[in-house]
Amino acid sequence: MPIMGPSTPAAGDLARLRQHNERVVLAAVRASGTPRVAQIVADSGLGRTAVEDVLATLVARRWLVEERAAIRGRGRPARSYRFRAEAGCAVGLDIGAYSVRAVLTDLAGRVLATTRRPVSPQTRRRDRLAAADRALADCTRDAGVPERRVWAVGAGTTGLVDRAGRVVRANAIPDWAGADLAGHLGRDGRLVLVDNDSQLAALAEQRRGVATEAADLVLLHAGRRTGLALVLDGRLRRGAYGAAADLSALPGLSWEPAIEYLHAVAPADVPVADRAERAFAAARDGDRRARTAVRRYARAMALAAATAIAVVDPRMLVLGGAFSQAADVLLEPLGAELARLCPQVPELRASTLGADCVALGAACLALDAVDERLLAADRGPLPALTARSV
Known part of the structure; x- marks a missing residue:
């Protein structure tokens, strides 16, 4: 058995380095659309051998898809890679006094379905929560996506929301204060993020609306x-x-x-x-x-x-x-x-986002949570995505 010297990395260090490289390459591909290997090397700061090794692993685990350009002339066709945005989905909910709206997106933020269910300020809490559940189910049904592929849910609601996802104050809805939105929406083990509706409308404007170039608004x-x-x-x-x-x-x-x-x-x-x-x-x-x-x-x-x-x-x-x-x-x-x-x-x-602005902002919040979990270096190796999981 070889004896490790001071310059030989331990197995744990190599595993952590591998996990770090996976996240760096995945982030580079997600940020660039369909980059070629040379661009991934430049964007990631890793060596070409390390990048190609990680790319092969991420393709095998179904996180990335390798795409080959048509052959023109001599030589091998250039290879490019794209993130499998269809592997999962995010839902944004706008739970208001007069309506519950939902937006379903893929992991790249492309809208796949939207829906609206009417409610009123007098709608009881359990019925408003049930309307949110039905709106989510409507979106997955309309998009032909099984609910298990919803990785994260963002929810915006009128009133003041604490960091645990519970409504603290809601003047517009009589029995809404105390509603545990994170607990209700996350009961199936999904990531759930909850925030005030105005704040999520602002996030939507900054990410997808008229203020994408404004750092302060x-x-x-x-x-x-x-x-x-x-x-x-x-x-x-x-x-x-x-x-x-x-x-x-x-x-x-x-x-x-x-x-x-x-x-x-x-x-x-x-x-x-x-x-x-x-x-x-x-x-x-x-x-x-x-x-x-x-x-x-x-x-x-x-x-x-x-x-x-x-x-x-x-x-x-x-x-x-x-x-x-x-x-x-x-x-x-x-x-x-x-x-x-x-x-x-x-x-x-x-x-210009219309009535879906809060739901779109909630979807952005959900996608941020997905990114944080996917790209955090301390989360362990990226698992393989099976046919059932996607």
């Missing part, structure tokens, strides 16, 4: 409920207790009651859920009373947004939420009010 989440959220240095800012930018409890701002300005100009027979949209439509048609109501609403929104802008000095303010669809009548008075309140007004943009 404030999101004004305007709809039936109003919220603010911050992205700083490209990262979602939750704060110490998950309440960063939550100004709803400050009575001096009066932004929560501001929607009544819009409701007041809609006919009495219009359902409450449709009154703001009716007010925006009337303002769009030139109705003076509706335009005044929109300006009053914008003034209240601007006061809250200016408070965050003064602290953060962001490059961009994004108007998100359901009311972003009324940007043609809302963005101009909002900008005018901000110009009156702020020494420097950031660039204003309206979201």
Whole structure:
């Protein structure tokens, strides 16, 4: 039996080095799409022999697929590799007062299915949780994906959420405080991440929306409920207790009651859920009373947004939420009010993600958790993916 000298690496060190190299190569392929071996070598910083050895292992374990270019002329065709994004899925949920939305994506973030189930503020907690379960099942069914392939679930919900995934406060839903979303959604052993809906809408804008190039942004989440959220240095800012930018409890701002300005100009027979949209439509048609109501609403929104802008000095303010669809009548008075309140007004943009913005942000959160688990060097060797597991 050979005796290990001081320069001979121990078996444990070699195993850890191997695991490290696997994660580095996997990360390089995921980041580059379908890179060739030379690019993987350059991006990973590893030697070509080590890279090729790891690539062969990851292909055998079904994490990567080797793709060969068509042969042109002499020599071997160039080999490239892609990450098997179809190996698993992530689900993003938006659990709100009036609806539960779900988005199913593959591991590259490509949307495979979306769905919506209606609820109301009076819906009981167990029924709202059941609606979330059904929305997830709807998405997997529509995409033809077995639920076992859902590796992670992200959930956004109205109110304040603690780090354990439990709702601490939810003014919009009477019995929602205390709901253990992480416990309910993670009962099958999945990764589950839970956060406030406005914060996840901001994450979606920074990752997939109009603010992908903005390192710092404030999101004004305007709809039936109003919220603010911050992205700083490209990262979602939750704060110490998950309440960063939550100004709803400050009575001096009066932004929560501001929607009544819009409701007041809609006919009495219009359902409450449709009154703001009716007010925006009337303002769009030139109705003076509706335009005044929109300006009053914008003034209240601007006061809250200016408070965050003064602290953060962001490059961009994004108007998100359901009311972003009324940007043609809302963005101009909002900008005018901000110009009156702020020494420097950031660039204003309206979201283009639509009603699925929170669910998309929740899916981004879930995919981040998948990456963290896959690429963490202390997780042991990457397991082989069997036909059943994918």
